Amino acid sequence: MENIVVAVDDSESALPALTFGQMFAAQLGVGMSAISVVLTQEEIASQRTKLQGRLTTHRFETVAIDVVAHDSAKGYLGELASREDTGLCMMAHARRPVPEMLIGSVTAGVVRRAQRPVYLCGPRYDSRAHQRIEVLAVCVDGSKLSEHILPYASALVKRLGARLQLLQVIEASGSRKPTTLGQTDVMESAYLNALARRVESEQALAVDWEVLHGDPADAIVSYLAGSHNTMLAMTTHGRSGLSQVVAGSVSHEVLHETTCPVAVLRP
Numbered sequence: 684m685e686n687i688v689v690a691v692d693d694s695e696s697a698l699p700a701l702t703f704g705q706m707f708a709a710q711l712g713v714g715m716s717a718i719s720v721v722l723t724q725e726e727i728a729s730q731r732t733k734l735q736g737r738l739t740t741h742r743f744e745t746v747a748i749d750v751v752a753h754d755s756a757k758g759y760l761g762e763l764a765s766r767e768d769t770g771l772c773m774m775a776h777a778r779r780p781v782p783e784m785l786i787g788s789v790t791a792g793v794v795r796r797a798q799r800p801v802y803l804c805g806p807r808y809d810s811r812a813h814q815r816i817e818v819l820a821v822c823v824d825g826s827k828l829s830e831h832i833l834p835y836a837s838a839l840v841k842r843l844g845a846r847l848q849l850l851q852v853i854e855a856s857g858s859r860k861p862t863t864l865g866q867t868d869v870m871e872s873a874y875l876n877a878l879a880r881r882v883e884s885e886q887a888l889a890v891d892w893e894v895l896h897g898d899p900a901d902a903i904v905s906y907l908a909g910s911h912n913t914m915l916a917m918t919t920h921g922r923s924g925l926s927q928v929v930a931g932s933v934s935h936e937v938l939h940e941t942t943c944p945v946a947v948l949r950p
Contacts, residue, residue, distance in 0.1 A: 687704050719751075731748060
């Protein structure tokens, strides 16, 4: 990434993403700008004036603003997020109970279209607790899909000088065969331990890991509660329609509840 671009709109809720974008860009040592997408050329001037006034009011007056006309904000921002030289940051207007609205319809559409991770701030994002990125926690579940984000995460921790941590949640199941505590620990940790060693070998990185238990979203949010200077990274199926309810529910729920920024990738 050679620059960080923060997508903004007319709402005040877009402003925290600018705070995150400034921090992220400063730690990476790259530039940061803001972008807004409108439908017609006629709207560009008024939108720029409106945003410049808002950014000045909130002490973002040094942030450069680009306003572009495009018939699809999702399409334009999705293409922007897919560029290797650009990191796209967005505020997720996480609402309930409809899963699509957990990260906002535009944000969800961008994630579905992007070929690279999109960096999101949920409604509980706390810039005071996360003033830089010292730990990048990556959620995996044993599937190749979840591991797609690892190359991006590995490259990012090297740029940031951060620590890479792998997280896996083991859901409680009444169907498990009885085992001793030691056997259970070994069985549960085998996948993460092997994956950590593989990433260490392939990426020349020190990697640690943690096995969590319970409902996936609840366990991840609980683990991150009270964390500082952390970013979470995870994949999402990111489908639209009814399948979104199940396929994307964990990433949406985590984004809704956690206070740290979240890098989301739809492989």
